[in-house]
């Protein structure tokens with residue numbers, strides 16, 4: 001089964017760097033030499049959040065196999081063509097995000113962004129991508145944003161939801177300032193650099209806990225953005241939560257809005273009810289849909305979110321969350337499906353305006 | 365409507381308040397910069413003794429990490445959950461459209477006019493030379 005409508009935009013498609021050797025041509029002589037002579041090029045650089053054999057990492061029928069296309073051809077055959085997509089936004093969650101050496105981290109990000117542009121964006125006009133940055137040093141992250149921003153095919157800046165500190169803190173604001181200035185959305189993706197335990201109470205025993213509790217990290221993220229006043233400071237900023245789930249949103253809207261009335265004097269810049277600010281600035285990707293299959297329940301959740309602009313289509317390819325080619329859930333109205341698949345992505349990522357004119361690679 | 369004499373005006377100085385009982389109900393009488401206001405001592409949210417909360421101002425901001433307090437003495441903070449109410453209007457600051465405290469009409473009257481009656485003064489005698497807070501219910 002195909003997507004029920006043509007021209008959708010898939011906001012969360014994953015690219016994985018096959019190995020470090022792939023990136024060496026995109027690095028300076030110094031770093032390329034360092035990685036080789038220190039045998040770092042042999043390390044996998046896979047984040048622990050994605051165990052290689054888990055279906056959550058790659059769906060079974062999307063795994064490499066004899067006769068299966070690979071790389072870009074696989075992405076075209078699995079997602080772009082059967083989905084009749086007009087565009088897809090690629091994100092490269094890479095172990096470089098977790099490096100403590102921020103110079104090496106920044107070099108990796110630079111190489112990965114260059115690799116994405118050359119190996120993917122240059123070869124497939126429907127693709128767009130996020131800029132990978134190493135958030136530990138916001139000044140270096142901003143340098144990388146400035147370097148890539150001229151290429152309009154980069155539509156967002158990518159950060160993992162759990163890093164050194166809560167992302168709302170002022171230390172990260174230069175990154176958001178750069179996003180706002182360049183019209184880049186902020187794509188915050190599930191995942192951790194494991195500087196801190198993935199649960200607020202400490203280290204869990206199992207990967208399942210880590211995975212299930214990702215949504216709570218997104219609640220932390222949004223509360224932090226509200227309380228720190230990020231949206232007041234950067235009114236043009238769009239925050240897109242990637243792979244966050246969304247069925248927790250109704251209770252979250254109620255809880256933040258109710259509590260605000262009693263505690264707002266501590267953060268007086270929070271001058272509107274939080275639900276309103278969230279509905280204006282925060283977007284969530286569709287997959288993984290964490291609701292039961294019953295369309296009545298799903299529609300109820302949309303009714304409670306009370307904002308048809310909030311959810312943007314994603315397949316989360318190649319992670320396995322659904323069977324077949326249709327990542328859109330059953331039972332939603334055609335109007336809502338159209339918003340989720342087409343209108344909302346375009347509003348959440350203003351740089352997608354160039355999607356239908358893919359050859360216009362402008363410079364600022 | 366009965367006129368209830370509830371307090372001596374000079375016993376409620378600017379910035380202060382007093383809770384009085386009128387016909388079995390508790391009412392907070394507030395002096396905001398010389399003007400008197402009367403509010404039910406019952407929070408419209410969950411029934412707390414609202415008038416026992418802090419009399420405060422309004423915390424405002426021109427953006428993150430900018431703080432200022434304005435309209436000092438014009439707001440009441442509920443002791444239960446901290447909701448703020450404007451003393452002049454009884455309106456909730458966060459939800460002015462649908463949340464407000466019951467207000468009562470309050471007057472300051474010279475004892476001279478009151479002694480002619482009729483009025484109810486539950487706990488003290490009215491003297492010609494004093495001014496009094498009068499609530500009509």
Ligand code: FES
Pocket residue numbers: 407408409410411412414442443444445446447
């Ligand atoms: S009872 Fe007054 S705020 Fe809840």
